[in-house]
Amino acid sequence: MTGFRTxxxxxxxxxxxxxxxxxxxxxxxxxxxxxxxxxxxDAQVLVNGVRYAAFLIPGLVMMSVLQNAFANSSSxxxxxxxxxxxxxxxxxxxxxxxxxxxxxVAALLRGLMVGLGxxxxxxxxxxxxxxxPFWILAFAIMGGGIMGSLGMIAGIWADKFDQLxxxxxxxxxxxxxxxxxxxxxxxxxLFWQQVSHFNPVFxxxxxxRFGFFGVSDVAPGTSLAVVAVSFIIVAxxxxxxxxxxxxxxx
Numbered sequence: 028m029t030g031f032r033t034x035x036x037x038x039x040x041x042x043x044x045x046x047x048x049x050x051x052x053x054x055x056x057x058x059x060x061x062x063x064x065x066x067x068x069d070a071q072v073l074v075n076g077v078r079y080a081a082f083l084i085p086g087l088v089m090m091s092v093l094q095n096a097f098a099n100s101s102s103x104x105x106x107x108x109x110x111x112x113x114x115x116x117x118x119x120x121x122x123x124x125x126x127x128x129x130x131x132v133a134a135l136l137r138g139l140m141v142g143l144g145x146x147x148x149x150x151x152x153x154x155x156x157x158x159x160p161f162w163i164l165a166f167a168i169m170g171g172g173i174m175g176s177l178g179m180i181a182g183i184w185a186d187k188f189d190q191l192x193x194x195x196x197x198x199x200x201x202x203x204x205x206x207x208x209x210x211x212x213x214x215x216x217l218f219w220q221q222v223s224h225f226n227p228v229f230x231x232x233x234x235x236r237f238g239f240f241g242v243s244d245v246a247p248g249t250s251l252a253v254v255a256v257s258f259i260i261v262a263x264x265x266x267x268x269x270x271x272x273x274x275x276x277x
Contacts, residue, residue, distance in 0.1 A: 030121035031129050038133030054144040057087045061149050080153035085236040086208035088142045096138030096174040100130045104182025105191050123269035134175030163238035169254050170231040176261040202228045227257040
């Protein structure tokens with residue numbers, strides 16, 4: 028696994044060298060979201076018996092994990108392809124499994140670092156409990172793994188930065204913003220509640236939030252099963268693309 032360790036080190040160093048942009052900036056963005064929404068709604072809104080600011084914090088933490096995990100792997104691959112430096116990753120005898128693991132683990136690490144930063148920066152604004160830490164870790168790790176894998180798919184598929192931006196703006200952003208980060212789906216009309224159940228990110232957010240408060244819109248076991256199946260599908264798709272060399276070797 029020497030190739031995995033070397034590539035992982037390279038990927039972690041890549042985002043850590045510009046941590047002010049890749050870690051600190053997303054934390055500030057999430058903090059601004061919380062300050063604005065909690066100032067307007069915290070005194071008037073309770074969601075499942077939880078103050079709105081407290082309800083919002085886990086959603087913002089998980090959203091930050093997901094978006095930054097996707098951004099890390101996708102930006103790394105597209106930059107390598109556009110600059111031509113991808114050849115230095117493809118030439119060494121690194122298996123496609125090591126390639127996959129290095130990029131996804133690095134993406135997951137960035138997502139978790141940003142998520143932890145958001146949690147630390149926002150926790151003082153509302154009372155939080157940690158009812159089920161296992162669920163928090165499980166959904167954070169699998170959610171970050173899914174988005175890291177999706178980022179690889181986007182980076183492999185895209186030939187230009189605007190294609191990658193389209194993938195992020197028209198797929199990743201709607202999935203995360205319409206997943207219950209800012210609301211409970213029970214506040215929606217029945218039709219949109221049903222639509223929300225087809226969004227796998229909803230299960231990540233809902234299960235992650237359950238770990239804090241012990242309340243959720245869907246049973247956490249069901250959410251974990253959906254997220255696990257989604258991870259397997261996305262991971263196998265990414266591995267198949269890497270094995271075929273699609274848009275990388277050919």
